């Protein structure tokens with residue numbers, strides 16, 4: 001569902017909103033949205049003091065907001081984008097530019113929700129959703145190399161598979177994955193370029209390398225930060241000109257593929273330290289997509305655990321978990337991100353016998369929390385008690401929502417060691433939205 005949000009009161013504002021709503025069959029007008037209504041794509045007029053609040057609400061609902069402004073109305077585009085707006089457009093008495101933008105956003109969302117993406121990279125948290133939008137936009141609507149970054153186990157290889165599947169390259173050729181940690185420099189990149197018979201000791205026959213195998217498809221260089229420095233200019237030539245020579249050959253070969261690179265390193269630092277070539281880096285980083293660590297996707301933890309358990313047991317329905325197990329899972333750390341979570345779920349699946357939920361005894365001893373107290377969520381009754389008390393004192397639903405949100409903000413900032421950026425990522429809002437919220441609550 002797509003929405004036009006008409007927050008303004010002036011007749012001109014309403015006229016604009018009506019014109020926009022006529023621009024797309026799915027668009028609807030709402031005047032005072034509730035968080036649950038902010039699904040899909042939202043277009044709103046800007047004449048509202050509630051705009052920042054709406055943007056914060058939209059960010060946590062995975063909704064897009066295109067802010068439509070009248071010509072001459074001064075707005076701060078960069079701060080609005082930092083607050084979570086998707087774009088800022090000037091109303092020119094023509095709904096078509098807005099319609100075109102909407103159609104693109106809807107197309108990207110549809111691809112993000114389609115089985116080749118959603119069934120492979122599971123999860124619905126705002127941080128992951130944004131990364132998937134970036135990935136789909138680069139893969140489907142851009143043509144250059146894509147650099148996927150993220151901590152170990154965040155799904156970079158899966159993301160490369162998804163990018164291959166949704167890009168034009170996925171329709172004809174194969175996805176060829178090369179793990180750069182396994183490339184032996186003194187074979188001069190035979191894995192990538194192939195070699196002629198007798199090119200070096202052990203080259204008993206001609207070999208076609210990954211560049212040939214990926215022709216018409218996608219070449220993924222996993223752990224690209226480990227690619228030997230001396231091979232980078234040759235690969236740069238392949239990416240730019242589509243030409244390369246097999247090791248020991250005189251003749252040029254032609255190839256054409258989409259390059260996707262993945263790394264958990266900060267390549268800019270490697271460039272500065274001279275460990276990675278700057279020209280190669282800027283070529284492979286035409287589009288950059290950063291996958292969030294699991295700690296920044298708290299809403300995905302339990303659903304993914306449940307689906308990993310059922311996957312390991314060959315069950316269609318996600319496994320249930322008891323509240324104690326849920327608390328223990330939430331308090332655990334996952335340095336290997338999704339890989340850790342999946343392996344833990346598989347260990348649990350080997351012990352758990354259904355029907356019925358996963359129980360504390362299903363957690364292997366080495367995966368159990370230390371001590372008795374940490375297996376129960378002592379905060380839940382306290383919060384409920386305090387909500388009851390506030391209700392008795394006459395707090396409205398809106399005030400209660402703010403009250404709980406304030407507690408969540410405080411907890412996120414505390415747990416992030418005072419870092420607004422990390423807290424904002426955990427809460428699924430932008431840094432600016434969090435700063436604005438705090439500033440507003442202080443006044």
Ligand SMILES: Nc1ncnc2c1ncn2[C@@H]1O[C@H](COP(=O)(O)OP(=O)(O)OP(=O)(O)O)[C@@H](O)[C@H]1O
Pocket residue numbers: 120121122123150151152153154155156157158159262264338339342
């Ligand atoms: N969103 C996800 N949904 C389901 N499974 C996932 C998701 N992300 C990662 N996984 C699983 O986690 C494991 C690690 O994923 P993957 O190998 O793609 O991560 P990576 O970032 O490439 O890791 P590394 O940097 O260590 O190579 C795999 O078993 C993968 O199936």
